[in-house]
Amino acid sequence: MRISAAASVVSLSVLALACSRNDQASEPEPSASDAPGVEQEASWPAPTAADIRDPFTYANYQDVRVTHVDLDLAVDFETKTLTGTAELDFERLSDDVSALVLDANDLNIEMIETHADGDWVTTSYDLGADDDIMGSRLEIALPDGADKVRVTYATSPEAEGIQWLSPEQTASGEHPFLFTQFQPLLARTMVPLQDTPAVRITYDARITTPPELIAIMSARQDPTGERDGDYSFRMSQPIPSYLLALAVGDIEFQAINDHIGVYAEEYILQASAEEFEDTPKMEEAMERLYGPYLWDRYDLIVLPPSFPFGGMENPRLSFMTPTLIAGDKSLTNVVAHELAHSWSGNLVTNATWRDAWLNEGFTSYVENRTMEALYGEERAVMERHLDKASLMRDVQEAERPALTALKMPADLAHPDDAFSQVSYAGGMFFLKFLEERFGRDAFDAFLRSYFDEYAFQSITTADFLSYFEDHLWADQPQAVTKEEIDAWVFEPGFPDTIEDPQSDAFERVSAQMDTWLGGGDVSGLQTSEWTTHEWLHFINNLPEDISIDQMSALDGQFDLSTSQNAEIANAWYLKAIKASYEPAFEPLDAFLIRVGRGKFIYRLYQALVDNGRREWAQSVYERARPGYHPIAQRRIDGIMAG
CATH class of the missing domain: 1.10.390.10 (Neutral Protease Domain 2)
Structure with a gap:
């Protein structure tokens, strides 16, 4: 049993923020339960520093805490950089604080100033060595009375949290595209801040872009605003830094109702709005169960295919993969997931x-x-x-x-x-x-x-x-x-008390599969009413020793190798790789070039390597890699390196 100190009862809630219920300046002491009927020993052990402190930040957030960030950044597609300033408000939680320690990753810092008594004054700072995971420790000297710092800087073209797409990598082929992905610790590649979920901030931002493009962020904005290359945003609710988000491109907007809508490139906008039209019903269902939605608007943006995740829950603006657009709402549980993050x-x-x-x-x-x-x-x-x-x-x-x-x-x-x-x-x-x-x-x-x-x-x-x-x-x-x-x-694995969900629909699918595998004709499979979930159950449970003839019969009847449903195609390709079913490899090549969603491509590349197809996988990856997000590149580089 692994309990030890892992069960902390110390809250890392943001202190003294307007929306927080906890305005104390120190961590509360753990208390044992005095509830009737619960014995004293039911309480969990007291926390240790390892339970309280986020190890993936350099920030001294337990001594001084950033509360608000004001960004003024210009987007430059030629240099693949964001340049400008980040102004940080902070509060001192300790009387003897002499420095503010932030996280930074590949930021080119030009100048840092502190604000005190109405004046901005240049201050000294130290930018530490770069760590592959955590980036650099940025320590800023704080003179007495300072209540803000302002950092003038530029991001790196290689910033892992920012993907720059050329016009050729977009659907229209006419304009470039930019989007960020900061979870879990990549906000520091765009902004010097206390990049830990333990710290919550509000933010304002001004983003300037080429005038033909639109910028949107995880904050209040006008979905019907003019394209003038100058955009302003405000996030009034305190959020952790990983929920900062920015996208810039040739993006259109379509409303679903008065406070929910979809942003996307024009080619996929209408289909996305239709696919996600049940989002208001999802919001209503969640509100009935768990209380009011507290973020005002809820919009979604369908990003280019290189987006490495199914979705990202950036507040007010969930980032979504185009692989969800299946035409039958069968994959909209991902929308429900991102909305539930609210x-x-x-x-x-x-x-x-x-x-x-x-x-x-x-x-x-x-x-x-x-x-x-x-x-x-x-x-x-x-x-x-x-x-x-x-x-x-x-x-x-x-x-x-x-x-x-x-x-x-x-x-x-x-x-x-x-x-x-x-x-x-x-x-x-x-x-x-x-x-x-x-x-x-x-x-x-x-x-x-x-x-x-x-x-x-x-x-x-x-x-x-x-x-x-x-x-x-x-x-x-x-x-x-x-x-x-x-x-x-606390213990590895999962206990026997875990649910065993049994589906009558899946049992009917399995019965049909058994009949076919037992010598029935493939045309006897009654699939017209199958959902994506039933197809996944069928494909995932095909026997390991399935023959090439059986694979060919399924493919000929149902066109699985060229399925436009990414979930079904992915499941089929995994089976095809293990079975060495050659007709699937040409469409698999196209799939890996077109789709950058990690859920699919990580397992596919790993399966190729594990099943003796490393050289083939390497040849595909060399062509696909420039279009993958840096997060995906890092993961697949590791797979290819063994």
Whole structure:
């Protein structure tokens, strides 16, 4: 059992911010539960510094904390840089603070000034050596009375958090495109700041661009504003730095309702609006369960195919992959996931990446509940069934057992390691376990109170456990044991109490598969009513020893090698690689060139390497790499290097 000090009850909530409920200047002391019926030993151990401190930041945020950032940046596609200033407001949490320590990564700093008594004065600073993961430590001297710093700087053309696309890499072929992706620690490649989820900031921004392009950010903006190359933004709610987001390009807008709409390149705008037209219903379902949406507008932008993720929950403006546009709304659970982050992740945030399940597990749970509310229990069960299969695969393939516990280990090598299905599906199944033990009505009320209690704060796993102990477990002390909670949160793998989602629809698919594999004709497969989920179940469960003739029969009947549904195509290509089904390799080549979504391409390249196709994979990658996001390039470089 791995409990030790991992269960912190110390909150890393932003202190003294207007939207925060906690205005103290020091961390609260952990308290044991005095709830009736819960024995004293049920409380978890007191925290250590390793539980409280985010190890992936240089920032001295426990002594001085940035509260607001004012950006004034010019976009230069010729040099692939952003140039300008970042003005940071901060508050001192310690009386003897003499320096502000920030995170920076490949920033070219020209000058730093401090503000005191109405004047800006140049100050000294030290920019440390570059670390491959964390970038550089930027220490700025703070004279007495200083309340702001202003950094004049430029980003690097190689900034990992910013992708610059040439006109040829866009659909129109006429204009360049820029978009950012900062989770988990790449905001420091665009702005010098305290780049940790433990610190929440508000921000204003002025972005200047070529006049024919539009800039949009994760902040308040006018979706009908003129294209004049000068754009202003305001984010009034405090957010963690990884939720800063910027996109610049030849982008159009289409409204879905009065406060939800879609941005995209013209070629995909109408299809995207139609695909995402149920987003208002998703918002309504979430509000009924978990309280009002607190971010005003909710828009989405469909990015070019090189975007490395399914979606990114930037507040007010979720970034989405074009691979979701399937034409039948079968992949819109990703929209539900990003919208759900408006409660779990954006509103209540993990304070360190060791606690990533607080963001992703809660969000996956809310997503699944929303799918059930909109499309019925059968779809929700199918999605949980597929999620569990992915979870078990990730647990089996994990490099270290410690990476298969919800609470990540203190020696986590990189925050990316926390973003497996362990945090997503594993966290969801833990909350599903609690829902089953305490009852849905009680658990829904608890979750709503949890979101209210920690709104606009950053917390740890132990904050959740403490709140759970006092506000749910205390009312039903016999519902679970401490040993069961420990097994879910702190121990590697997942306990036997994990749900086994059984789908009648999948059983019918399996029955058809068995009939066909037993000698039936492929034309006897009745697939006209199958959803994407049923196709995935069918393809994923094809036998390992499937013959080339059987693959060919399926492909000839259903055109799987050229499927326009990216999820189905990806599942088929994985089977084709293992079976050495040659007719799939030409369309696979085109898929890898066209699609940059990591969920697909990482596993495909790995499968190619593992199945004796390294040279073929390398030849494709050499052509595809320039169009991939730097995050994807780094991951696939590692795969190719073995």
